Amino acid sequence: MKKSLLDFLRQPAPPDRPALTTSPPPLIVPKTPSRRDFMQKSVLGGLSVGLAFDNVKGPHRVDQELEFTTQRVSRDSKPSDLKITDLRIAHLDKVPFGSPIIKIETNQGLVGWGEVRDGASPNYALMLKSRLLGKNPCNVEQLFKLIKPFGGHGRAAGGVCGVEMALWDLAGKAFNVPVYQMLGGKYRDQVRLYADTPEGKTYDDFAVNMKKRKGQGYTFLKMDFGIGMLAGQKDMLVGADVWDVANQYGNSKQSKVGNYGMTKHPFTRIQVTKKGIDKLVEHVGKVREIVGYDTPLAADHFGHFDVNTAIQIGKAMEPFRLAWLEDLVPWFYTDQWKQISDAIDTPTLTGEDIFLKEEFIKLIDKRAVDMIHPDLASSGGILETKKIGDYAEDAGIPMAMHFAGSPISMMANVHCAAATENFVALEHHGVDVEGWEDIVTGLKPIVDSGFVNVPDKPGLGVELNEEAAKKFLKKGSTWFAPTDVWNTKDSWDREWS
Template sequence: MKTILERLKLPVRAGQSPSPTPSSGDRRTFLRNSALGGLSLGMMFDGQPERELEYTTQNVNRASKPSDLKITDMRIAILQGVPFTSPIIRIDTNQGLVGWGEVRDGASANYALMLKSRLLGQNPCNVEQIFKQIKQFGNHGRAAGGVCGVEMALWDLAGKAYNVPAYQLLGGKYRDEVRLYADTPEGKTYEEFAENMKKRKAQGFTFLKMDFGIGMLAGQPGMLVGADVWDVKNQYGNSKQMKVGNYGMTKHPFTRVQVTKKGIDKLVDHVGRVREIVGYDTPMSADHFGHFDVNTAIQIGKAMEPFRLAWLEDLVPWFYTDQWKQISDAIDTPTLTGEDIYLKEEFIKLIDAGAVDMIHPDLASSGGLLETKKIGDYAEEKGIPMAMHFAGSPICMMANVHCAAATENFVALEHHGVDVEGWEDIVTGLKPIAQNGFVKVPDRPGLGVELNEEAAKRFLKKGGTWFAPTDVWNTKDSWDREWS
């Protein structure tokens, strides 16, 4: 049987010097203390070194033991005005680690809650495995919000469990700072718009985006053909239901709205004056043109060529691959789409067809951090750059920042909350978040930030609850296998 001292003898690691031998004066004390401690252990666990080790390390913090980490709960609080509506996900574990995620802006929290029964008891460090189990419950647009939000929270937990930032788990980073691009409110006059542009430049943004389209021509004589039967001024969910249908919910080719020469000249004058304000040293992209067909898209695209816009975004819906190729082949300004595409397969179709010049995933719809990196990596191999769409809270922004840092062909990330007072206070761990048009990539574990509950509660949706119990979602009630 090994002696007590032999059992307690610690191994020497490679490259490490052995512990110094006690001096003769200290030896009696050392042996007496060691023997007494060892004697008590020997009497308790004689011949059971595993139990001895467990006993001697009983006060060691085991909260970062990744192999034993399990999901125990998931709850949600819905924030409003950040800048839109964003459900925040909190995933709890058996070791006290908390993971934060976010359902995409404007999406239902139920898209995430329905996944809870598939997550309980799982090890969150198995991110890709869990993603493959739940990705069937996502779809294009906001329907992907639950799957993507959960995936964000899993990476946050995995990073915290292994004590590394999320980008490190994605393969490391290409950059220390992530470039932002900012929307700019136009204002009622060009003078007001000029002040808004000056404000953006003073904030340090080096990349801007503007909106212009046929909505600004509506109601003016001689500008549009076939627009009087539609609510053309409103292209979103606020469109009025007209006799011919809802403009905001009618796909572009089916409105049959056209722009006249006079209307195109008006758009040219508008963009030209904006370009004069911004100057040509700053990249400027454009979005939200309205619902019209591929022919009108080409006409507008050609008219914009003198202004060297960084891209024209979402001229027609993303799924019309052939029409996108028609537009891209016909104009010299880069084309871009993708903020509503779920998973890499549809991006691959657009890229392989040569249909767009750039891709534009929204990480909260495209599949989360790893899937978006896969999308970017595929595009990079084909020589296609990637900008990233984003309009949520700092939780989702940091998920985007880690993905952007880890993806080589990344260009710029949208920041839609620039003017939201208190936006940066929603989280702790990185302050300021945006500085001179960039975000420093955090080196803290996981996403690198924690929810600041006191500040975030100011954005709680009216009538909403703050991470209330969600036990009603605990039980799985369907067979999920997609094959037989």
């Protein structure tokens, strides 16, 4: 074989290079390489390897030749042999809410980071461990299909989505590429944020807060206003005295007619009077004066009332050119959303509690909302959220993204936002949380004048800074405690017969 290769190399060469002799001179690279040049160089390279290991006999020769030819190839990971060996949780608190951090370990020392959605139980992720052990995390979509039956709308999806984030982090690290690249590449180098803003006790206080946000570089803001601010005031609300209207979340008090925070909007039968609507108009008008009209201003948290009241409030807000009105009624009332969207000119938006693309598709196909608003930690994780965004894009509908967690989940959002064309802005709830950016390493600063620079490092692009993150550890919980109790699968998971 070697003789025939040498005979090939001794054939007449092009005029611009000398013919090779038995002892070839140093290789001269022509200005314009030809196919023949390439073949001769390739053969020479292979021949040199063969000669170098000519004295090695048996199967070890092949191994040594392979080792030599791939000596500059990174061996940090062998993706095809990567296996999940452990899953643990560290439950952080006040970042700005409770955020369980997922740590997935592998047989090659690579670690993947994910995050259960704010306010959700760590058990939503731990229950998936027995279904992941021994699996290759690089098969992200396959594993997602395996675990997605254990997710649900709202916080119930937190485990599935958090694990999916960690799988992408591992896959990116294994192949040495950022997550956005595995999604098809990026549309933008920076991801725009929109910031929630504390209102303050007076409009002067609120003005100070708003000016602070703009001074920090935020070009998109959001405020809260709703019927809760009218509670207890004379002639503002009809039928509100039997409800705890001032508290629309889990802190609502149980009354004889039910729990306001847990009662779906149409069933409270609360109405807003003309006087009440005028009060809301006055409030939003003052805020708009403070913010100015050059900055987009969105609105959220209106309270629990029916579709008719939603339309009345929506029409009253039209002079202020709000970026959107969010979650006026629950997301699953598709027909009511369409009724509202058709009746008012201000854009409508919902979706932060929807799990998987199918329910978004219903809203999009019916043109029930003007914008969609997935929370990646509920909507199905990175890839599913991109699929949701892509479907909305085809229908001409923009996507904003809800987020309220640690920098781990933020980076999952950032990669998805970078790779999705119709993305508008990502929410950031942790602006005022001291030490928030220190929770991770790898990107400093994370927020740069209201934007996040999309990292080019492998995976999510950040690593947990355990020393800083421990300061946020939830009281009574343990730092990445062993989870062997979750190792054994004890159910038949197939959904069909």
